[in-house]
Amino acid sequence: MSNGKYLQLTEVSLRDGSHVVAHAFTEKQVRDVAKSVDDAGMHYLEVSHGDGLGGSTLQYGKSLVDEMKLIEAAVDECKHTKVSVLLIPGIGTIHELEQAHNLGAQLVRVATHATEADVSAQHIKKARELGMEAIGFLMMAHSVSADKLVEQAKLMQSYGAQAVYVTDSAGALLPHEVREKIRAMRKHLDVEIGFHAHNNLSLAIANTLVAIEEGATRIDGSIRCLGAGAGNAQTEVLLAVLERMGIDLGIDLYKMMDVAEDVVGPIIQGSQEIRKGSLVLGYAGVYSSFLLHAERAGKKFGVDPRDILIELGKMKVVGGQEDMIVDVAADLSKKAKAGV
Amino acid sequence: MSNGKYLQLTEVSLRDGSHVVAHAFTEKQVRDVAKSVDDAGMHYLEVSHGDGLGGSTLQYGKSLVDEMKLIEAAVDECKHTKVSVLLIPGIGTIHELEQAHNLGAQLVRVATHATEADVSAQHIKKARELGMEAIGFLMMAHSVSADKLVEQAKLMQSYGAQAVYVTDSAGALLPHEVREKIRAMRKHLDVEIGFHAHNNLSLAIANTLVAIEEGATRIDGSIRCLGAGAGNAQTEVLLAVLERMGIDLGIDLYKMMDVAEDVVGPIIQGSQEIRKGSLVLGYAGVYSSFLLHAERAGKKFGVDPRDILIELGKMKVVGGQEDMIVDVAADLSKKAKAGV
Incomplete structure (x- = not known):
């Protein structure tokens, strides 16, 4: 099997999945997931309110447990896996970024709407000052052209972002659209490119494969599709597919299958099938x-x-x-x- | 939107989904599904035991209701949708094919292992004599080369098959493998090409899109992924994706979404997510x-x-x-x- 260790996978169920469980993750759930994905060799584990640091409000939904407590718990359980946080400027603040950093978070993804990269400048710069990895996250990427996306990604690069993600928040991108966007980004940017999928049109895995083909090196998954809408690229499935393609991420597939069944499965209320609501979300092209x-x-x-x-x-x-x-x-x- | 009416979609939940419900479809369930997909404009509706005509045995699982009764009920409800049956030679017989034809089934898919097309000769010929549409169905297509598949498909064509399917029974095919196989079939066959997906690696929709790109004109879907393993290309999702691509099959998307939620949803015990079992099925490449x-x-x-x-x-x-x-x-x- 070829060495796929140039690919860095971020497990997002404890952040994107926060939407699914109405922001009610418990410290025990976070510890159980963190400990088991760490044991399997996961690269990054994202822990934050679904809408990022500071999202616990009446507007976005109050968290059952303070996200800082959850971040601390995840860091405590992880021997190798690095803990990542999400920050949407306007919701999260520099102060919360510093708090997360002090608790041991090593990477921040600063997320803005695909046309509003300029609001990420101070957060990306601050993260770099703190010695964190800083990544730009361009949300609702389906709603803008490849040219526009490149323009916005270049802004994030200029602020110090070490990678920029094409983020398909609505799960609305078709494979040929992912190809066009990632290819343009790869051509015009000097930093790494990432891709974050949603499965509302059942294309999350396929779109992630296309992104990898076109040179994306940062990819996201959620175990059991535990993410907003119909979830993300299902982590354990993505690993199985990549193994069939001869790409080894250095993450244990059998262990991840077991985490999916035994640790994450019981957390999910209902199921993460593609239902009427999530399907129309991808079809309409709206925020997950x-x-x-x-x-x-x-x-x-x-x-x-x-x-x-x-x-x-x-x-x-x-x-x-x-x-x-x-x-x-x-x-x-x-x-x-x-x-x- | 472009006219996609050259594409013919077969809804397989009432046949492939038979495995999921332990062959316990009731006449009322079949009538409800048939009536509602007919109303939405579905092209074909397949009704048979999960292992095809004659599958109701101790070996394959006894049907709760005789499949002939279910075929008759579906034909009775369908004003426009044509009823299709599946026949695996060695399980189903010429006698059962005649029975299904007499009850109003208009199409038969004669299914063999990808290397055993020769056993389909008499069934395909008989179907044509009866005036039915006859289609060859090459199962476990992932396990043989494109050349082998073409060779076997040509046999089916020589027997009178009006289309031959690449059937990914194990849900193990990757998009580039689908491309290679369908392209070879398209190049060397004179009849229509079909593609039947399973979603064990979460690639059923993407693989179906690739098949269409490469010239397949017969495609299969199952509402709510109600098919063996993790199910097939989810019908209502496939329709939404094709609409986003500007391809109109003449089937009502909103009505199909409602059928999925209100008619098929309640039939499913549990859920059709990709779980440990179905994932390993695609990963291992075994029969659904x-x-x-x-x-x-x-x-x-x-x-x-x-x-x-x-x-x-x-x-x-x-x-x-x-x-x-x-x-x-x-x-x-x-x-x-x-x-x-």
């Missing part, structure tokens, strides 16, 4: 974390959540504008009652 | 229907089902040799006890 909000708003206003999400997709609503979901639902409900 | 057998045998003999499946993959065990699963389990158990 909108799903639960749209379902709640749909219930409250008696509106089909699909119609809400498609409307939000048309309006190109971005992360941080979750309050608009209720407005859209109310509006659709009003129109329906008026027979429009 | 082996999964439940391996789990039962594993339980009986105290052996990890993964080890049984990987051993079967090495031995290139084919459909119809299910009795070997118990032998392998017993053997592994003996070796484990002997400390080998």
Whole structure:
């Protein structure tokens, strides 16, 4: 098997999956997952509120346990795996970044909407000053052209980002679109390229393979698809596929299968199949974390959540504008009652 | 949106999904699914025991309701959708084919192991005599070369098959392997090419897209992934992806999403996520229907089902040799006890 150790995998279930469990991860769950993925040889483990550091608010959902406590617990369990955090400027602050760093987080992914890289400057610079790895994370990448993405990624590179991710927050990218975007990034950037998938159109694994083919070296997965919407590239499946392709990441496949079944499986309420809601999320091309909000708003206003999400997709609503979901639902409900 | 009506989609949940529900589909379930997919504009609906006509035996699992009764019910509900049946020579017979034809089945897929196309001759010829559409179905296509597959498909073509499928029974094919196989088939055959996916490596949708790109015109899906192992290309997801690509099959996406949620969802016991068992099935490259057998045998003999499946993959065990699963389990158990 070829040495695939140039590829760095980040396990995101304890961050992206926070959305699925309504931000209610317990310290024991985090310890169990951290200990077992560390034992299997995982490269990075991301731990934060689903919306990143500081996301525990009424707006985004209160965390059951303070994320700093969870980060500390993960660091405590990990002998080799490095702990990563997510930070969305505007939600998370420099102060929280310093706290996470002090607790042992070694990498931060600074996430902005695909057109707003400029708001990441101070956070990326601060992370580098602290001696952390700093990565830029361009969300909703499906909604902009490859040229625009390159322009924004270059900004992040100029701030000191050591890698920039194409982040398919909506799980809306098709394989040929991933190819075009990663290829353009690879051609025009000097730093590493990453790819973060969502599985709403059942393309997360395939899109990740395309990204690797085109030169991405940073990839993300979530065990049992424990991530927003239909989840991400399913970690244990991704490892099996890469092994079939002869690419060895140095992570133990059998152990990861067992973690999926025995450690993460019991955490999941319900299942991470592709259901009506997550499918329409990919189809409409809207932010993954909108799903639960749209379902709640749909219930409250008696509106089909699909119609809400498609409307939000048309309006190109971005992360941080979750309050608009209720407005859209109310509006659709009003129109329906008026027979429009 | 471009006209994709040259593509013919077969819904296989009521046949391939038979494995998932232990062959216990009720007449009401079949009527409900048939009526609703017909209303949505589905092209073909396959109804048979999971192992094809005549599969209701102690060996393959007894059907709760006689498949002929289910075929009759589906035909009765379908105004436009054509009812298809599966026949594996050696399990199903000419007599059962005639019965299904008399009840209104309009298409038969005659399935053989990828190296045994010659056993399909009389069934394909008979179907054509009866005025049915006849399609060849080369199972376990991952286990043979593209050249071998072309050779076998040409045999089926010579018998009168109007299309030949590349059937990824084990869900083990990678996208570049699908490309190579379909391309070779397209180049050397005069009849239509089909592709039947399984989702054990989370590649069913992506592989189906590759097959279409390479000229396959017959594709299969199962609503909610209701098929053996982790299921097939999830029908409602496939339709959404094709729509995003601008390909319109003339099937109503919203209606199919509703069928998935409201009609098929309640039929499924548990969930069709990619779990340990189905993943190893794709990883090991073994026949999908082996999964439940391996789990039962594993339980009986105290052996990890993964080890049984990987051993079967090495031995290139084919459909119809299910009795070997118990032998392998017993053997592994003996070796484990002997400390080998």
